[in-house]
Amino acid sequence: MIGQILQFLFSGLTNGAVYAVIALGFTIIYNATDVINFAQGEFVMLGAMFMYTFVHFLSWPVPISFVATIICVAIIGMLVEFFTIRPAKNADIISLIIITIGVSIFLRGVAMMVWGKNPVAVPPFTGSTPIVFMGAAIDPQIIWVLVITLIAMIFTQWFFKYTIWGKAMRACAVNKKAAKLVGIKVERLVSLSFALSAGISAAAGAVMAPITFASYDMGTMLGLKGFCAAVLGGLGSGIGSILGGFILGILEAFGAGYISSSYKDAFAFLILLIVLFLKPQGLLGQGEVDKL
Amino acid sequence: MNIQFGSIKYQYIGLFLLAILLSFIGLFVKNDYYLNIFVLIGIQAIAVLGLSLLMGYAGQVSLGHAAFYGLGAYASGILTLHYGFNPYLAMLCGIAISAVMALIVGLPALRLKGHYLAMATLGFGIIINICFKEMASLTGGPSGLVGIPMLKLFNFTFDTSISYFCLVWAVFIILMLLSIHLVNSPFGRAFRALGSNEAAAQAMGVNTHIAKLIVFIISAIYASLAGSLYAHFVTFISPASFGFICSIKMVTMVAIGGMGTLWGALLGTSILVSLPEFLTVFSDYDVLVYGLILIVVMIFMPEGIIQGSLKLFRRFRYKETNV
Numbered sequence: 198m199i200g201q202i203l204q205f206l207f208s209g210l211t212n213g214a215v216y217a218v219i220a221l222g223f224t225i226i227y228n229a230t231d232v233i234n235f236a237q238g239e240f241v242m243l244g245a246m247f248m249y250t251f252v253h254f255l256s257w258p259v260p261i262s263f264v265a266t267i268i269c270v271a272i273i274g275m276l277v278e279f280f281t282i283r284p285a286k287n288a289d290i291i292s293l294i295i296i297t298i299g300v301s302i303f304l305r306g307v308a309m310m311v312w313g314k315n316p317v318a319v320p321p322f323t324g325s326t327p328i329v330f331m332g333a334a335i336d337p338q339i340i341w342v343l344v345i346t347l348i349a350m351i352f353t354q355w356f357f358k359y360t361i362w363g364k365a366m367r368a369c370a371v372n373k374k375a376a377k378l379v380g381i382k383v384e385r386l387v388s389l390s391f392a393l394s395a396g397i398s399a400a401a402g403a404v405m406a407p408i409t410f411a412s413y414d415m416g417t418m419l420g421l422k423g424f425c426a427a428v429l430g431g432l433g434s435g436i437g438s439i440l441g442g443f444i445l446g447i448l449e450a451f452g453a454g455y456i457s458s459s460y461k462d463a464f465a466f467l468i469l470l471i472v473l474f475l476k477p478q479g480l481l482g483q484g485e486v487d488k489l
Numbered sequence: 490m491n492i493q494f495g496s497i498k499y500q501y502i503g504l505f506l507l508a509i510l511l512s513f514i515g516l517f518v519k520n521d522y523y524l525n526i527f528v529l530i531g532i533q534a535i536a537v538l539g540l541s542l543l544m545g546y547a548g549q550v551s552l553g554h555a556a557f558y559g560l561g562a563y564a565s566g567i568l569t570l571h572y573g574f575n576p577y578l579a580m581l582c583g584i585a586i587s588a589v590m591a592l593i594v595g596l597p598a599l600r601l602k603g604h605y606l607a608m609a610t611l612g613f614g615i616i617i618n619i620c621f622k623e624m625a626s627l628t629g630g631p632s633g634l635v636g637i638p639m640l641k642l643f644n645f646t647f648d649t650s651i652s653y654f655c656l657v658w659a660v661f662i663i664l665m666l667l668s669i670h671l672v673n674s675p676f677g678r679a680f681r682a683l684g685s686n687e688a689a690a691q692a693m694g695v696n697t698h699i700a701k702l703i704v705f706i707i708s709a710i711y712a713s714l715a716g717s718l719y720a721h722f723v724t725f726i727s728p729a730s731f732g733f734i735c736s737i738k739m740v741t742m743v744a745i746g747g748m749g750t751l752w753g754a755l756l757g758t759s760i761l762v763s764l765p766e767f768l769t770v771f772s773d774y775d776v777l778v779y780g781l782i783l784i785v786v787m788i789f790m791p792e793g794i795i796q797g798s799l800k801l802f803r804r805f806r807y808k809e810t811n812v
Contacts, residue, residue, distance in 0.1 A: 285788045292791045295744050303780030463619040466612035473609045474597040
C-alpha cells in the first residue's frame with residue numbers, strides 16, 4: 198500500500214519536475230515579451246533529440262552531451278526570437294500565438310526530417326537497475342530528473358535575484374518602457390530570455406528522454422501540460438510555475454492511479470479549467486487578469 | 490482597420506460571383522479527387538465562417554473549436570449508427586448538444602480575456618477530444634466510427650462527389666448570407682462594437698457578456714453543422730480529425746484570410762485546405778513549408794491576406810502616381 202503510494206508519488210514528482218521546468222520556461226518568455234510561446238514543447242523535444250544524437254551517434258560522454266545539448270537548443274531559441282518574434286513587433290495576441298504555433302510546426306517538421314518518425318531510445322545516465330525503496334521500484338534516471346530540474350530551478354531563481362541581467366529582466370517584466378528609459382537594452386534581454394527558456398526546457402527534455410523515449414512529436418503534449426502548470430501557479434510567477442508543475446504532476450499521477458489511467462491527460466486540462474474559472478490569477482499570480 | 494469590406498450590395502455581388510465560380514467548378518471539374526477537395530473546403534469553410542464571427546467580429550479567441558466540429562460529427566455518427574436516427578434529426582441533435590456545451594463552457598470562460606480565454610478554450614477542446622478517444626463503447630475509441638450512412642433527400646442519395654459538392658456549397662452560401670445580415674443587424678453592430686472596444690461597447694449599453702455568449706453559441710452551431718456534414722461525407726470519423734491541431738488550423742484559417750471579413754474565412758480555408766495538395770511537390774517537407782507560410786504571413790500581413798494585399802496594392806499605386 199505504502200509502496201504503491203510512493204510509486205505514484207515518485208512518478209508524479211518526475212513528471213511534475215519536468216512540467217515545472219517547462220512552465221518556468223513559459224514564464225521567462227512571457228515576462229520578457231508578453232508572448233505565450235506555443236513552441237516551448239518543441240524546445241523540450243529538441244533537447245531530447247540532441248541528447249540522443251550526441252550520446253548515441255557521436256558517443257560523447259553524458260555530461261559533455263548534456264551541456265552541448267543545452268547550448269545548441271539555447272542558440273535555436275535565440276534564432277527563433279530573432280527571426281519570428283522580433284520582426285512581428287506590434288502584432289496582436291492572436292497573431293503572436295499563430296506565429297509561435299508556426300514555429301512549433303516548423304521545428305517539428307525539421308525534427309521529423311532529421312531524426313525520422315520513429316521514437317528513439319536514449320541510454321540512461323547511470324545504469325537501469327531500479328532502486329527498491331520501501332516497496333517502490335525507482336528508476337535511477339528519476340533521481341537524475343529530480344536533481345537536474347532542481348538545479349535548473351535554483352539556477353533561474355539565482356539568476357533573477359542576484360545577477361544584473363536577471364534584475365534587468367525583472368524590471369522588463371514590470372514595465373518595459375520604464376526599463377528602456379533607465380537604459381536597459383530590452384531587445385538584448387528578450388533574446389537572452391529566449392536562450393534561457395529554451396536552454397532549461399532542453400535540459401528537462403534531455404534528462405527525461407531515457408525514461409520516455411524521444412520522438413519528433415513528443416513536444417506538443419508536454420508543452421501544453423507545462424502551460425497548464427504555468428497557469429495553475431499564476432502566469433508570470435516563477436515560484437508559482439514550479440509549484441504548479443509539481444502539483445499538476447502529483448495530481449495527475451494519483452488521478453491516473455486511483456481514478457482512471459485512460460483519462461490521465463484530461464486531468465491536467467480539467468485542473469486548468471477549474472483554476473481559470475475560479476481563480477484565474479492562479480495560486481501565486483498577482484497581476485490583474487483584466488489587464489490582458 | 491476597416492472592418493467592413495463593402496456594403497451589403499457588394500456582398501451580394503460577391504456571393505453571386507462565388508455562385509458562378511462554383512457552378513463553373515461543378516460543371517468543368519470532372520475529377521472526383523479535386524471535387525472532393527472542394528467539398529472539404531466547403532465543409533471546413535462553414536466552421537471557419539462561424540469562428541470568424543467570433544474572432545474577427547466579436548474579438549474573442551477560441552483554441553477549442555474543433556470540439557464543436559467533433560461534437561457535430563460524433564452526434565451524427567453515433568445517433569445514426571447506434572440508434573438509427575434520421576440523419577437530419579441527428580444533425581439537429583448535434584447542433585443542440587454543441588449549443589448547450591457552448592453555453593456551459595462559455596458562461597464562465599467568456600469572462601476571461603486574451604491569453605486566459607485562449608487557454609480555457611484550449612483546455613476544453615483537449616478534454617472533449619480525450620473523451621472521443623476514451624468513451625470507446627460509444628465513439629469506437631481511437632479507431633473511430635466506420636460506416637456512417639450517406640445523406641438522403643427523399644429518394645435521392647448524396648453519394649457522388651458532385652451532388653455533395655452542390656449540397657455543401659448551397660449550405661455555405663445560405664450561411665454566408667445569414668452571416669452577412671447578422672453582421673449588419675443591430676445585434677451585429679453590438680458585437681462588432683464589443684470586438685473593437687469592450688469598455689466603449691459597455692458604455693453604449695451593450696450587455697457584452699450576453700453578446701459574447703450568443704456569438705460563441707452561433708459559432709459552435711456552425712462548427713457542429715460542418716462536423717455533421719463531414720461525418721456524412723467521409724462516412725468515417727476518428728478522434729484524430731478533431732484534435733488540438735484541428736482547432737489551431739481553424740484559427741489559422743481565420744487569421745490568414747483576415748479577421749473582420751467574412752470573405753477572409755473563405756479565402757483562408759481555401760488556401761490552407763488546398764495548400765497540402767500543392768505542397769506534395771515537397772513530399773515530406775510539406776509540414777515544414779506549412780509552418781513557414783504561417784510565420785511569414787503573420788509577420789508581414791498580420792491583418793490577413795485580403796487586407797494585407799489591399800494595403801500593398803494601395804502602396805504600390807500611391808508610389809506610381811507619385812513618380
